[in-house]
Amino acid sequence: MDAVQMATSPWTWQIAPAPLVRGGPMRVVLMGPPGAGKGTQAKTVADMVGVAHVASGDLFRESVKRGDELGRRFKEYMDRGVLVPDDLTVQVVMERLARDDSRDSFILDGFPRSLGQAEALDDVLGADGRAIDLVINLTVPEETLLARLAGRWLCRACHTSYHTLYSPPIVEGVCDRCGGELYQRIDDREDTARHRLEIYREETTPAVDYYRDRGILCEVPGDRPRDVVTRTLTEAIRQRPA
Ligand code: ADP
Numbered sequence: 001m002d003a004v005q006m007a008t009s010p011w012t013w014q015i016a017p018a019p020l021v022r023g024g025p026m027r028v029v030l031m032g033p034p035g036a037g038k039g040t041q042a043k044t045v046a047d048m049v050g051v052a053h054v055a056s057g058d059l060f061r062e063s064v065k066r067g068d069e070l071g072r073r074f075k076e077y078m079d080r081g082v083l084v085p086d087d088l089t090v091q092v093v094m095e096r097l098a099r100d101d102s103r104d105s106f107i108l109d110g111f112p113r114s115l116g117q118a119e120a121l122d123d124v125l126g127a128d129g130r131a132i133d134l135v136i137n138l139t140v141p142e143e144t145l146l147a148r149l150a151g152r153w154l155c156r157a158c159h160t161s162y163h164t165l166y167s168p169p170i171v172e173g174v175c176d177r178c179g180g181e182l183y184q185r186i187d188d189r190e191d192t193a194r195h196r197l198e199i200y201r202e203e204t205t206p207a208v209d210y211y212r213d214r215g216i217l218c219e220v221p222g223d224r225p226r227d228v229v230t231r232t233l234t235e236a237i238r239q240r241p242a
């Protein structure tokens with residue numbers, strides 16, 4: 001059975017995740033505008049193949065939840081829908097990537113988001129002979145993005161993403177995965193969401209172009225049913241450059 005057929009059955013994922021992607025290190029970046037489905041897909045694929053899912057937005061929200069000084073600074077940027085400055089972002093993500101579970105393999109979600117971050121990531125990985133294998137850019141039309149953000153609910157504990165219409169939880173307000181409480185993000189309100197899309201176009205597009213120029217970018221349409229997107233992603237990961 002090939003990877004695409006296997007990915008159609010969640011039951012099959014649980015008993016035989018390994019053959020879905022080939023072995024060896026897997027250093028993948030998942031890019032795309034807010035609402036493209038990065039978190040949804042990164043979590044699914046990371047679970048399937050047993051690699052770390054590292055989401056810069058989740059790292060910032062955890063820091064906000066701790067209520068420390070750094071968390072207060074992150075919250076101020078996030079609530080306005082602007083990017084956290086590169087130096088702080090790179091520091092937080094690199095500290096996370098230094099942990100044992102993400103030395104060889106990881107899926108990065110929402111990082112890098114600027115050309116400076118992409119270059120910093122290359123420098124840190126390159127210092128000990130590592131490199132990003134594949135960058136996937138999820139593309140979704142703007143009106144669809146806004147509809148997704150407007151209906152998004154997230155788990156406070158495990159960050160799983162739900163949608164009131166497209167993927168509601170079994171019990172309203174409760175995470176199917178861990179039983180955590182669901183909430184809506186302040187920055188998903190329409191005016192802030194539109195602003196975040198502008199910031200994406202201005203600041204993140206140069207990072208997408210950077211990876212395209214290096215020949216490691218794969219564009220995947222994200223406005224398909226979730227399981228179809230997952231299959232396309234796992235196939236792209238399986239075929240990533242050696
Ligand atoms: P991102 O991490 O890129 O900001 P999310 O993964 O949180 O995006 O997804 C944004 C919203 O869209 C969530 O409410 C999620 O449930 C929903 N969603 C994700 N993928 C799909 C899809 N393929 N079809 C419909 N809705 C989706």
Ligand code: AMP
Pocket residue numbers: 034056057058060077078079081082083084085089109110111112113114117187196
């Ligand atoms: P996300 O959860 O990916 O939608 O990110 C939520 C918010 O966290 C963004 O709007 C930014 O304020 C901040 N953020 C997340 N990732 C980054 C990043 N790589 N660079 C700068 N800011 C980020």
